[in-house]
Amino acid sequence: MPHPFKARIEIMLKPGVLDPQGEAVRHALATLGFAGIDKVRQGKLVEIDMEAGNAEEAAARAREMCEKLLANTVIEDYRIEIAER
Template structure:
């Protein structure tokens, strides 16, 4: 089973990289682009076959290492 974890900054947390991307897009002529936020995607191959157990395991990974839950949100997608 594969897990995809998307980590993004929480609303209200300054995102300087998102602002830099927004500025670069504007410079390249992409008008009407506003409020760009960036994040990261982490893919994990799991030996676990039970979806509930796999989700719990990945949630623990997120809470302990993959996301700084003070300033970041995470979303988990499980793929067979």
Template sequence: MKARVTVMLKTGVLDVQGEAVRRALGTLGFEGVEAVRQGKVIELDLAATDKTAAEAEVAAMCEKLLANTVIEKYSVEIA
């Protein structure tokens, strides 16, 4: 199975990298960009065959390592 984890900063947390990208886009002539939020995508190849068990395992990975749940939120997709 494959899992895709998307990690983003929670609403209200200052996204310094996103703001830097927004400013850089403006200097390149892309004036219509009002806000940018930057995150990360993590793709995992899993040995699991049960989708429910795989989701639970990946959620545990996120809680323990892949996301800083104090300031980040995550979503998990299993395929």
């Protein structure tokens, strides 16, 4: 019987890949007067509510979703956490 799981997927640009979005945020924060900011990186967070037989199956499917659709693995890293709902 399938159980309800929540996959939490973080997708960030790999270290060294230029992040214009993060740089724009850093610039905007400086303009607003925030000092002491060294670096800003911006990524995506995807939460997927799914049904799966067990946590291992849920993790395997989330990995496949990242490889096929969610992440551009040439320039992005992803990290998956699985929890029961």
